[in-house]
Amino acid sequence: MPSFFVTGTDTDAGKTLVSAGLLALARSQGLTTLGLKPVASGCMATPAGLRNDDALALQARSVPAADYVTINPFAFEPAIAPHLAARQAGVSLDLAQLCERIAPWLNERRDVVLVEGAGGWRVPLNETEDLAEVALRLGLPVILVVGLKLGCLNHARLTAEAIRADGAQLVGWVGNLLDADFARDASLYADNLTTLQRTLDAPCLGVVPRLRRVxxxxxxxxxxxxxxLPDGD
Structure with a gap:
């Protein structure tokens, strides 16, 4: 069963749009799906408890259905770095407990499982561990979401280098257009995408345009x- 870890070049690069889009694509092909957001900050207080829009988007495209706590076991209200939000809530985040919550779902009979990170590759879990270590410990290949804007070449290359240096497999990247002005010159935009394809040395799984009217x-x-969808065993 293919399982992947989705990270981004930065906060708001479009990880959830791409993750939910890939799950929706899998569903359109008749595949079973599961999207997990192990840690989320910026959650809303509801009668049912704290809820995160990104996690809800993944839950809505997970079939068979999974309850919210399965999708997002660690939810925090402040829209700040997860380890800081956890500290404010008096909660200790660590790699072992996250992996214990995620691992059983990787053994479920689902055709596609995506584990979405928070922020970028190097977001801390605590003083000594990063969220990226979830992908490493669970052996999850990585999909990188590149927020397409000025500066994305540097951000994307540095992130790809870090992923590989840590020993993870980069199985593909997706470009997500954040700045319409970045694509105004079609030739220059195409040159940027070509540079990403060459320097990231991984398959491009798509380029998502601005979807403001949707x-x-x-x-x-x-x-x-x-x-x-990325290739997977």
Whole structure:
């Protein structure tokens, strides 16, 4: 069963749009799916407890259905780095407990499982561990979401280098257009994408355009036309 870890070049690079889009694509092909967001900050207080929009987007595209705590076991209200939000809540985050919550779901009979990180590759879990170590300990190949804007070449190359230096496998990347002005010159935009393809040395799984005219809840489905699933055993 293919399982992947989704990271980004930065916060708001488009990890959830791409993750939910890939899950929606898998569902359109009749595949079973599961999207996990182990740690989320910036959650809303609801009668059912803290809820995160990104985790809800993954839950909505997970079939068979999974309860919210399965999707997002560690939810925090402040929209700050997860380890800082956890500290404010008096919660200790560590790699072992995260992996214990995730690992059983990787053995479920699901065709596609995506584990979405928080922020970028080097986001801390605590004083000594990073969220990236979840991918390493569980042996998850990595999908990198590149937020397409000025500066993305440097951010993408540094992140890809870090992923490989840590011993993880980069199985593909997805470009997500953040800045419409970045694509205004079509030739220059194409040159940037070509540079990413060459320097990242990994398959491009799609380039998602700006989807401003699509309702937020429907953007993952709108992204399907621009995505393909990574290869997996």
């Amino acid at each position: 309702a937020p809840a429907r953007r993952p489905e709108a992204a399907i036309a621009h995505l393909r």
